[in-house]
Amino acid sequence: MSLMKEFKAFAMRGNVVDMAVGIIIGGAFGKIVASFVNDVLMPPVGMLLGGVDFKELKYVLREDVLNEAGEVVTKGATLLYGNFIQTTIDFLIIAFAIFMMIKAMNRMQKKEEAKPAPAPEPPKPTKDQELLAEIRDLLKK
Template sequence: MKLIQEFKAFAMRGNVVDMAVGIIIGAAFGKIVTSVVSDILMPVIGFFFGGASFVDLKITLKDAVLDSAGQVVTPASTLNYGNFIQVTVDFLIIAFAIFMMIKAMNKLKRKEEAAPAAPAAPPADIVLLTEIRDLLKDKK
């Protein structure tokens, strides 16, 4: 029973919950960026490079072996570098977006730290004693 209570305390701590939310949002953000890269950015880049789809770019190391009926007996061995290019572009865009978000958060944090804290009001008893002192001075 104590183990369950300890786990509940651990799971409900602010840092763990914040981290879980960040991971979920990051995964969704990654899917969006992947879609932008593969569905919008790479076709445009491919258009400028002769209409090639980057995913289809590969180097054939060994051709496929066909039987007399034309059926593939052994598939071709290929080096699929186009997919690597697309995944690299995905990574660079995600890394740049995260860099910009962290940079903005750090800038906001610096502004909060630089703002001077408002002077704390003195406690009520100190204010009362100051008023009494001033009244006594005026009586003299």
Template sequence: MSFVKEFKEFAMRGNVMDMAVGVVIGGAFGKIVSSLVGDVIMPVVGVLTGGVDFTDLKITLKDAVGEAAAVTINYGTFIQTIVDFLIIAFCIFIVIKGINKLKREEPKVPEAPAAPAEDVVLLTEIRDLLKNK
């Protein structure tokens, strides 16, 4: 099998195409969630916390000397990233929960058993008559 033919077979496989669609839709969904967090939720969180910006929190290990920049541990950026992650995870949880609720089907009522065939009914009647004699 030639390399090109093998690659074409691989690329056109159903799972690969589904995954590609998932990645594209996931990227677009990620932009929507990022906008929701950055443009809608974080301003509200900023008002509630009094405008605290975690990204400014840091520990300076060595001050700037001449052209060399200061050496800092930026733990505020890490905290901000964790807060962003928790908000994004919560938003995705709510969206997935809503989708699952829409997809949930009504419980199926078990169907009544089908009526027995005529010959089975006839044989049952004969059996019952023979038992009664």
């Protein structure tokens, strides 16, 4: 039973929960970027390159072998380099976005560190010091 308690303490620690939230948000962010690349960025790039659909770019190493009935007997081999190009662009966009976010966080952290700490309030004089100050003031008069 102590193993379960240790695991519960580990799983409920703040940094583990924060990491889990980060992974979930990162996965969702990855889907958004993939959609941006596939649906918004690549169609105009493909048009500029003569109507190329990057998903369709491939190099066939070996064609499928069909029998007389048209059924696949031996599966062919294909290099899908267009998909690789799109995935690489996804990665670069995600990496750049994370870089910019970390850069902004570091800039905010430096601003926080650069703020001078407020000067500590001077300690109140003790009774003896107050009495001595009164004596000094009386002597000045």
